[in-house]
Amino acid sequence: MNAYLSVWRLRFINGMQYRAAAYAGMATQLFFGLVFIMIFVAFYQHSTQEQPISLKDVISYTWLQQIFLAFIMLWFRDNEIFQLITGGNIAYELCRPCGIYEFWFSKLLAQRVSSAALRCFPILIVAFLLPRPYRLQLPPSLTAGLLFVVSLLLGLLVVVSISMLIYISVFWTMSPVGSTLLIAVAGEFFAGLVIPVPLMPAWLQQIANALPFRWTADFPFRVYSGQIPQAEALWGILIQLLWLAALVGFGRWSLHRALRQVVVQGG
Template identity: 65%
Template structure:
């Protein structure tokens, strides 16, 4: 465990050095946040039916999505890990006394956390003081905020376990682009990153609720906005824990199977 903690700290410190890239990312995410909000604002101003989520809650959803993008995006990748698998340098990793799964998990977790720390605070600081209707409101009460933090952190742990499955799949496909496209496009859509889950048709929501992806992004954002009650949030956090343990167990099992079949050629 000490080795995993050391790797986590080193990757976190290394990731916090990329401040210029983070500032560029903040500008990009502000741009997309305004674009998405304006699209939803136009949609809401021209609809005569009752919407399943209010515009204020939807604006909160968008700003949280932009602020914590590094926590929830599945296409966030480490090209070094892809190269280790595809070039055969995975042999060096196999010589380490610690398990590969734990080391890679610590690396990916630290990278996402460092990126979010650099980007989230500036975005949230500005979003709280924007003019209406673009302003992000404060949480409805302190309890909802605490539940949001817990749900967001559990969502982060879940998204890393899902990312690990993506890297493990490259042992079989040997195509980082294919695995990234499959996990990124499908996973982010089902997580509500393209269309918020409440705005999806009922038949699609039934599919989304069965899969783990929505628990990484849609669930914590709706807890903050108050669209999900505190009682439902407590139940949802329990479901997040179950999914996390299940995905972690699946990932470790899949990694062990993949490493047993690894063939490294060359000299």
């Protein structure tokens, strides 16, 4: 356990050094957050039907996407791991006195946390200071805020466990492009990052509910706004834990099977 904590700490410190990239990303996220909110404001102003989610909740939903983008984006990738697999240097990883799955999981987790730590607080402050209707609202209660924090952290672990499957798939495909694009595009849509899940047609919502992606972003963001009641949020957190256990278990099994078939060329 100490080895994985050390890896996490070193990766976190290393990630905190990229401040220029963080500032550029922060400006980009503020820009796109405002653009998306303007689109939703126009949509709600000209809509003749009552929507299943209020404009205030959609604005909070959108800002939370931008604030915690590093936590939820599936297209975030570590090229170093891809190069280890495709270049044959995975042999060095096999010599480490620790599990590869846990080692990579710690690295990916630290990268996301460090990236979010540099960006989230400035965006959060700006989002709270904006005039209505562009302002981010506080959660309706302290309990809702605490449930949001728990569900967001569990969602982060689910995202990392899904990302691990992308890296493991490269043992067979030898190219990260296909699996990254496929999972990232599907995951971004069904997580509610294109349009919120409540605004999807009923049949699409059923598909989203059956996949793990929704539990990484849509669920914690709607817990924050109070659109998901507290009792339902507790059940949702249990579902997150089940998905996390299933994804980690499948990932460990897949990696073990992949490593049994690894052939490292050369000497």
